[in-house]
Amino acid sequence: MASPLLIGFSARIYTPGTPGIHLDGVWTRTLHFLEQSVAHWVLRGGAVALMIPAVSAGSVVKRGDLNLRDYARALDGLVLQGGNDVAPETYGQTPQHPDWHGDRVRDLYEIELVNAFVEAGKPVFGICRGLQLLNVMHGGTLVQDIPSQRPNARAHRDSSNYERHFHDIEILPDTRLAALYDGLARARVNSIHHQAIEQLAPGFVVEARCPDDGTIEAVRHDGAAWIAAVQWHPEFHVPGDPSTFDDSPLLADFLSAAHAARRRAGPAS
Structure with a gap:
Protein backbone atom coordinates (compact mmCIF):
# COMPACT_ATOMS: atom_id res chain seq x y z
CA MET A 1 0.00 0.00 0.00
CA ALA A 2 1.14 3.54 -0.75
CA SER A 3 1.95 5.62 2.30
CA PRO A 4 -0.65 8.29 3.17
CA LEU A 5 -0.26 11.87 2.07
CA LEU A 6 1.62 14.14 4.46
CA ILE A 7 -0.10 17.52 4.71
CA GLY A 8 1.64 20.38 6.48
CA PHE A 9 -0.20 23.08 8.43
CA SER A 10 1.08 26.54 9.18
CA ALA A 11 1.14 27.10 12.94
CA ARG A 12 -1.28 29.35 14.74
CA ILE A 13 0.77 31.49 17.11
CA TYR A 14 -0.09 32.62 20.64
CA THR A 15 2.21 35.23 22.18
CA PRO A 16 2.23 35.94 25.95
CA GLY A 17 0.46 39.16 26.75
CA THR A 18 -2.23 38.71 24.13
CA PRO A 19 -5.12 41.02 25.15
CA GLY A 20 -7.94 39.21 26.89
CA ILE A 21 -5.85 36.24 28.06
CA HIS A 22 -4.41 36.61 31.56
CA LEU A 23 -3.38 33.13 32.62
CA ASP A 24 -0.37 31.47 34.21
CA GLY A 25 1.47 28.28 33.37
CA VAL A 26 1.84 27.43 29.70
CA TRP A 27 0.19 30.73 28.73
CA THR A 28 3.39 32.51 29.80
CA GLU A 35 -6.57 23.58 15.83
CA GLN A 36 -8.13 20.13 16.20
CA SER A 37 -11.02 20.55 13.76
CA VAL A 38 -8.85 21.54 10.80
CA ARG A 44 -11.09 12.50 7.06
CA GLY A 45 -9.50 12.46 3.61
CA GLY A 46 -7.02 9.79 4.68
CA ALA A 47 -4.01 12.10 4.95
CA VAL A 48 -1.64 12.69 7.86
CA ALA A 49 -1.62 16.15 9.45
CA LEU A 50 1.65 17.75 10.62
CA MET A 51 2.20 21.25 12.00
CA ILE A 52 5.21 23.24 10.73
CA PRO A 53 6.84 25.36 13.47
CA ALA A 54 7.70 29.03 13.11
CA VAL A 55 10.76 30.91 14.32
CA SER A 56 10.70 34.44 15.74
CA ALA A 57 13.47 36.80 16.86
CA GLY A 58 13.19 35.61 20.46
CA SER A 59 13.26 31.89 19.71
CA VAL A 60 15.97 29.62 21.08
CA VAL A 61 16.17 28.03 17.63
CA LYS A 62 17.40 30.70 15.22
CA ARG A 63 16.16 31.40 11.73
CA GLY A 64 19.14 29.75 10.09
CA ASP A 65 18.39 26.49 11.89
CA LEU A 66 15.00 26.05 10.23
CA ASN A 67 14.83 25.65 6.46
CA LEU A 68 11.19 25.67 5.39
CA ARG A 69 12.20 24.25 2.01
CA ASP A 70 13.02 21.01 3.83
CA TYR A 71 9.37 20.79 4.91
CA ALA A 72 8.17 21.61 1.41
CA ARG A 73 10.28 18.81 -0.05
CA ALA A 74 9.19 16.27 2.57
CA LEU A 75 5.45 17.05 2.62
CA ASP A 76 2.81 16.76 -0.10
CA GLY A 77 0.77 19.91 0.44
CA LEU A 78 0.19 22.92 2.70
CA VAL A 79 -2.87 24.23 4.52
CA LEU A 80 -2.88 27.75 5.99
CA GLN A 81 -5.01 27.77 9.15
CA GLY A 82 -7.24 30.61 10.21
CA GLY A 83 -6.27 32.87 13.12
CA ASN A 84 -5.13 36.41 13.85
CA ASP A 85 -5.48 39.25 11.37
CA VAL A 86 -2.91 39.81 8.65
CA THR A 94 -1.05 51.08 8.90
CA PRO A 95 -3.62 49.76 11.41
CA GLN A 96 -6.69 51.97 11.58
CA HIS A 97 -7.32 50.69 15.11
CA PRO A 98 -4.94 49.14 17.70
CA ASP A 99 -6.99 45.92 17.71
CA TRP A 100 -6.20 45.39 14.02
CA HIS A 101 -2.39 45.32 14.25
CA GLY A 102 -2.39 41.66 13.21
CA ASP A 103 0.47 39.18 13.40
CA ARG A 104 3.44 40.35 11.32
CA VAL A 105 5.65 37.49 12.56
CA ARG A 106 3.17 34.92 11.30
CA ASP A 107 2.74 36.81 8.03
CA LEU A 108 6.44 36.60 7.20
CA TYR A 109 6.65 32.96 8.25
CA GLU A 110 3.63 31.95 6.16
CA ILE A 111 4.78 33.91 3.11
CA GLU A 112 8.10 32.08 3.18
CA LEU A 113 6.27 28.80 3.74
CA VAL A 114 3.93 29.33 0.78
CA ASN A 115 6.83 30.28 -1.48
CA ALA A 116 8.72 27.12 -0.46
CA PHE A 117 5.75 24.85 -1.26
CA VAL A 118 4.99 26.58 -4.57
CA GLU A 119 8.66 26.34 -5.54
CA ALA A 120 8.52 22.62 -4.74
CA GLY A 121 5.40 22.20 -6.91
CA LYS A 122 3.14 21.35 -3.97
CA PRO A 123 -0.50 22.56 -3.60
CA VAL A 124 -1.46 25.27 -1.11
CA PHE A 125 -4.94 25.69 0.40
CA GLY A 126 -5.88 28.70 2.54
CA ILE A 127 -8.65 28.97 5.14
CA CYS A 128 -10.06 32.35 6.27
CA ARG A 129 -6.89 34.23 7.28
CA GLY A 130 -5.14 31.94 4.78
CA LEU A 131 -7.20 33.40 1.93
CA GLN A 132 -6.35 36.91 3.07
CA LEU A 133 -2.63 36.15 3.44
CA LEU A 134 -2.44 34.58 -0.03
CA ASN A 135 -4.15 37.62 -1.53
CA VAL A 136 -1.83 40.05 0.26
CA MET A 137 1.43 38.25 -0.51
CA HIS A 138 0.57 38.30 -4.21
CA GLY A 139 -0.14 42.03 -4.30
CA GLY A 140 -3.73 42.42 -3.11
CA THR A 141 -5.13 44.42 -0.18
CA LEU A 142 -7.68 43.91 2.58
CA VAL A 143 -10.59 45.71 4.18
CA GLN A 144 -9.25 46.07 7.73
CA ASP A 145 -12.71 45.97 9.31
CA ILE A 146 -15.90 45.26 7.40
CA PRO A 147 -18.37 46.85 9.89
CA SER A 148 -16.56 50.21 9.98
CA GLN A 149 -15.33 50.41 6.39
CA ARG A 150 -18.34 48.81 4.69
CA PRO A 151 -21.26 49.71 6.98
CA ASN A 152 -23.83 48.53 4.43
CA ALA A 153 -22.34 45.03 4.29
CA ARG A 154 -24.04 42.13 6.00
CA ALA A 155 -22.62 40.78 9.26
CA HIS A 156 -19.74 38.40 8.54
CA ARG A 157 -18.94 37.65 12.18
CA ASP A 158 -21.02 37.07 15.29
CA SER A 159 -18.75 36.34 18.26
CA SER A 160 -21.64 34.99 20.33
CA ASN A 161 -22.34 32.30 17.71
CA TYR A 162 -18.82 31.87 16.27
CA GLU A 163 -18.90 28.91 13.81
CA ARG A 164 -22.70 28.77 14.01
CA HIS A 165 -23.01 32.09 12.19
CA PHE A 166 -23.92 31.42 8.53
CA HIS A 167 -24.73 33.15 5.28
CA ASP A 168 -25.13 32.16 1.63
CA ILE A 169 -22.43 32.19 -1.03
CA GLU A 170 -22.84 32.37 -4.79
CA ILE A 171 -20.54 30.04 -6.75
CA LEU A 172 -19.39 31.77 -9.93
CA PRO A 173 -19.83 29.88 -13.21
CA ASP A 174 -16.90 28.69 -15.32
CA THR A 175 -14.61 28.30 -12.30
CA ARG A 176 -12.92 25.23 -10.86
CA LEU A 177 -15.21 25.48 -7.81
CA ALA A 178 -18.27 25.42 -10.07
CA ALA A 179 -16.88 22.34 -11.83
CA LEU A 180 -16.42 20.58 -8.48
CA TYR A 181 -20.05 21.33 -7.57
CA ASP A 182 -21.77 20.86 -10.92
CA GLY A 183 -25.19 22.47 -10.88
CA LEU A 184 -24.80 24.10 -7.46
CA ALA A 185 -25.13 27.88 -7.74
CA ARG A 186 -25.66 28.78 -4.09
CA ALA A 187 -24.65 27.27 -0.77
CA ARG A 188 -24.62 28.12 2.93
CA VAL A 189 -21.31 28.50 4.81
CA ASN A 190 -20.10 29.63 8.21
CA SER A 191 -18.65 33.13 8.52
CA ALA A 201 -4.26 40.10 -6.23
CA PRO A 202 -3.11 39.83 -9.85
CA GLY A 203 -3.17 36.26 -11.11
CA PHE A 204 -6.17 35.22 -9.00
CA VAL A 205 -9.79 34.63 -9.98
CA VAL A 206 -12.85 34.89 -7.75
CA GLU A 207 -14.74 31.61 -7.39
CA ALA A 208 -17.46 32.60 -4.90
CA ARG A 209 -18.98 35.75 -3.43
CA CYS A 210 -21.49 36.65 -0.76
CA PRO A 211 -24.59 37.58 -2.80
CA ASP A 212 -25.71 40.10 -0.16
CA ASP A 213 -22.74 42.48 -0.44
CA GLY A 214 -20.25 41.07 -2.96
CA THR A 215 -17.62 40.03 -0.40
CA ILE A 216 -15.14 37.60 -1.97
CA GLU A 217 -15.53 34.15 -0.43
CA ALA A 218 -13.27 31.90 -2.55
CA VAL A 219 -10.30 32.49 -4.86
CA ARG A 220 -7.91 30.44 -6.99
CA HIS A 221 -4.62 31.15 -8.72
CA ASP A 222 -5.01 30.95 -12.48
CA GLY A 223 -1.38 30.08 -13.21
CA ALA A 224 0.62 26.88 -13.01
CA ALA A 225 0.82 26.87 -9.19
CA TRP A 226 -2.04 25.07 -7.39
CA ILE A 227 -3.23 27.72 -4.91
CA ALA A 228 -6.83 27.96 -3.71
CA ALA A 229 -8.52 29.45 -0.67
CA VAL A 230 -11.90 30.01 0.97
CA GLN A 231 -13.06 32.63 3.45
CA TRP A 232 -15.19 30.17 5.43
CA HIS A 233 -13.96 27.35 7.70
CA PRO A 234 -14.62 23.96 6.05
CA GLU A 235 -13.42 22.19 9.18
CA PHE A 236 -16.43 23.50 11.12
CA HIS A 237 -19.09 22.20 8.73
CA VAL A 238 -20.73 19.02 9.99
CA PRO A 239 -20.29 16.21 7.42
CA GLY A 240 -23.61 15.16 5.94
CA ASP A 241 -25.51 18.21 7.22
CA PRO A 242 -27.78 19.16 4.29
CA SER A 243 -28.21 22.72 5.58
CA THR A 244 -24.57 23.72 4.99
CA PHE A 245 -21.94 23.37 2.29
CA ASP A 246 -20.42 19.93 1.70
CA ASP A 247 -16.68 20.64 1.66
CA SER A 248 -15.73 17.04 0.78
CA PRO A 249 -15.19 17.73 -2.97
CA LEU A 250 -13.03 20.73 -2.06
CA LEU A 251 -10.85 18.56 0.18
CA ALA A 252 -10.71 15.75 -2.40
CA ASP A 253 -9.55 18.21 -5.06
CA PHE A 254 -6.73 19.50 -2.83
CA LEU A 255 -5.63 15.98 -1.91
CA SER A 256 -5.75 14.94 -5.56
CA ALA A 257 -3.36 17.78 -6.35
CA ALA A 258 -1.13 16.57 -3.50
CA HIS A 259 -1.12 13.06 -4.96
CA ALA A 260 -0.16 14.49 -8.35
CA ALA A 261 2.67 16.47 -6.77
CA ARG A 262 3.95 13.31 -5.08
CA ARG A 263 3.93 11.43 -8.40
CA ARG A 264 5.86 14.23 -10.11
CA ALA A 265 8.42 14.29 -7.30
CA GLY A 266 9.05 10.55 -7.66
CA PRO A 267 10.42 8.23 -4.95
CA ALA A 268 11.77 9.92 -1.81
CA SER A 269 15.54 9.93 -1.64
Missing part, protein backbone atom coordinates in the same frame (compact mmCIF):
# COMPACT_ATOMS: atom_id res chain seq x y z
CA ARG A 29 5.14 30.79 26.86
CA THR A 30 4.93 31.38 23.12
CA LEU A 31 2.70 28.65 21.70
CA HIS A 32 2.48 27.22 18.19
CA PHE A 33 -0.63 25.12 17.75
CA LEU A 34 -2.82 23.20 15.31
CA ALA A 39 -6.51 18.61 11.42
CA HIS A 40 -9.52 16.27 11.55
CA TRP A 41 -10.85 17.73 8.28
CA VAL A 42 -7.72 16.55 6.47
CA LEU A 43 -7.60 13.28 8.40
CA ALA A 87 -0.84 42.83 9.69
CA PRO A 88 -1.71 45.93 7.62
CA GLU A 89 2.03 46.58 7.20
CA THR A 90 2.17 43.41 5.11
CA TYR A 91 0.05 45.13 2.43
CA GLY A 92 1.50 48.62 2.77
CA GLN A 93 -0.99 50.13 5.22
CA ILE A 192 -16.12 34.10 11.20
CA HIS A 193 -14.20 37.13 9.91
CA HIS A 194 -14.19 40.91 10.17
CA GLN A 195 -11.63 41.46 7.40
CA ALA A 196 -11.98 40.65 3.70
CA ILE A 197 -10.32 41.06 0.32
CA GLU A 198 -10.48 44.63 -0.92
CA GLN A 199 -8.30 44.56 -4.05
CA LEU A 200 -7.87 41.10 -5.57
